[in-house]
Amino acid sequence: MTSIQKKIWLLASVVLSIMAAIWIALTYYNQKSQDQYNDILQRYLRMNEVTIASQQLVAALNNYLRSPTPKQMEELQAREDTLRQTKFEVQSLRNTDNDFELSNYVHLIDSLVGTTDRSLLLFQEEKDAEASGKAFSEATRIAMYISEMTLTLIDKELNTYDRFYRGIIEQSEALKRLGMWLLLLITFLLALFTYWFSLSITRPVLTLIQAAKELSRGRFDLKIEVASNDEISFLAKMFDRMRININNLIVEIQEKAQLEKELQQSKLLLQESQLRSLQSQINPHFLFNTLDTISKKAYLEGSEETSDLLVNVADLLRYNLKRLDRSVTLYDEVRVLRQYIEIQMARFSERLQFYTEIDESCLHVQMPGLTLQPIVENAVIHSIEPREEGGVIWFRVIDGPDRVTLEIEDDGPGIADHKVRGIMEEHTFETEGHSTGIGFSNVVKRLRLFYGIPDVLDIESVAGSGTKIVLKLPKIRGSEAYVQDLDRG
Known part of the structure; x- marks a missing residue:
């Protein structure tokens, strides 16, 4: 890998490293906040599921008491199992702020399940429809209490996590300010690094440009020096060697100029003889004019076919001489x-x-x-x-x-x-x-x-x-x- 390539890769590595660090930090804090939001939302959803499950259980009991079929019985058992499952999930939400309310909440769920079982028992085994109806009414009231208690717990949760919400908002604002300062800092550092990087390439190039201008003016005595350790330094050395070779070539040309002058005098004599030889050759225009004259003469003598043939030959020769290039x-x-x-x-x-x-x-x-x-x-x-x-x-x-x-x-x-x-x-x-x-x-x-x-x-x-x-x-x-x-x- 060349030196200039190393510099370019270094610049790219620094930029990518900074971008990766910023991306990782932002991703970490964003994921952390998102996990906290998800945890709170799951708490609310679980409490709401208890309300829905209790209402569905009461509705399933009512359907069975009206139409005691095996299908209604299966639906009632499924709703009761769902309510028991939600009770175990709600117990995992216990903390110091909601310990008392959550204990009452769990007791209400147990009471609803027990009342439902008692209503079902009175209806199936003792055939006491009136007592079963009273138990059903009690189950309906317990379900309403559970709904009210759910709202109470959710309100308690909102009060408990109010400080947390405010902390997240403050943290987001702090992250925005930190991001702006980081962006300004990174921009400043990258500007400095880019300026240094560009100077390490442009300075030697400007030196070579100045040297080329001097050479174009005919100054071949100025030594070309570039203070760098990359390919441009090698190019400058080759450029300086070319300057030396051109200078030596100019000296050789000056030394040979006298010999060339003497040779030119002998060539002039040779060219004079060649010109005389060329003057003796047939001029193409003379040839065309001669063919035209012969053609007209043949036409006047009645040889029209010969005249046409001569015209074609003249045109063909003229075209061949003029159209090749x-x-x-x-x-x-x-x-x-x-x-x-x-x-x-x-x-x-x-x-x-x-x-x-x-x-x-x-x-x-x-x-x-x-x-x-x-x-x-x-x-x-x-x-x-x-x-x-x-x-x-x-x-x-x-x-x-x-x-x-x-x-x-x-x-x-x-x-x-x-x-x-x-x-x-x-x-x-x-x-x-x-x-x-x-x-x-x-x-x-x-x-x-x-x-x-x-x-x-x-x-x-x-x-x-x-x-x-x-x-x-x-x-x-x-x-x-x-x-x-x-x-x-």
């Missing part, structure tokens, strides 16, 4: 391709058959110059020239949602698998001597560089069954799509 539209490429095919048809006559299926709406798509002609030329050289009967070439332009598909297909002998792999991997082994001087692999490379994606060309070839070259041209190049996304955003 820039993008063009598919319309321009198709136009030049047709001129090239007219030249080849004049050469091969009926041996070459060329068919097109072009979607005119796609001709605005941008693409690298000189893309279609080298591919078709490759088909002419390998599929038309070697065969006495000639062959057929198909050219198709198909529109798609995101891409325009161009298909160039021939019925030649096909391309071997290892050559297909070589072309897709941009290896150069095609036949030299093409009129454009551009190989198939060069076309693949230029397409990938132009669109910025590798999936732009496929080759489908079967030995003896011809070859199909499929170009998948995006309608929008990668950089243009990025700009359009920014505009929409």
Whole structure:
């Protein structure tokens, strides 16, 4: 772990430790208060359960006396067991403040259970309905006393825990004040620690920035020193070593300047001879003008076909010289391709058959110059020239949602698998001597560089069954799509 990473981890550890300590303390006091609240609430609920159980017991006894069925008897026994259980739970609430009242409370519960049993006994065994009714009335009064005693005990509990409630409120206020002071203290300490931490990183960086400014002004004699024990110190040492190397290099350059001056004089003499040689070469414009003159002369002499052929050759040469380093539209490429095919048809006559299926709406798509002609030329050289009967070439332009598909297909002998792999991997082994001087692999490379994606060309070839070259041209190049996304955003 690097020194800067250690500092960052130290800062994160301090912050996390403080946050964890505060969270643990707040959680502890909150849980403590919550447990106390829950304990008091359980006391109230247990007392209230006694009232509910006593009333349910009286109601169950009344139902049985009216309709003495086994089901009513089971309900009465269940209510009586519930009341006995609540009595044991209430006894656990005894303290010094409610000892007397709670003892009377328990006696009332026992009296209610005994009165209920006596009423039931008189009704079942002695068949004395009047005495059983009196016992039931007494049980009803005891249940009312239990309800009143419950309210008395709850009131007693409220008086007993009044100080406790006030203590909890005061404790909450004290915790709030303590939290505010802790927050201010922690904020102050973290600010100091962060300031120290930032200085330990920014001071060396500022020193390096100042040194870089001096170097940009050409002062290579100032030593760079950084007083730290981290990666920035190592970077400063390397920066100083670079300064020394540059200074030494400048001295070497100055020493070699004189030698370079002498060499320049000899190069000037050589360049003069090269210029004279270049002046003797044919000017391309002179060549174009000459071809145009020959074309017009042939037209005036009645050789219209020869005139058209010369015009196509001149346009093709002009396009090849001007369009190799820039993008063009598919319309321009198709136009030049047709001129090239007219030249080849004049050469091969009926041996070459060329068919097109072009979607005119796609001709605005941008693409690298000189893309279609080298591919078709490759088909002419390998599929038309070697065969006495000639062959057929198909050219198709198909529109798609995101891409325009161009298909160039021939019925030649096909391309071997290892050559297909070589072309897709941009290896150069095609036949030299093409009129454009551009190989198939060069076309693949230029397409990938132009669109910025590798999936732009496929080759489908079967030995003896011809070859199909499929170009998948995006309608929008990668950089243009990025700009359009920014505009929409």
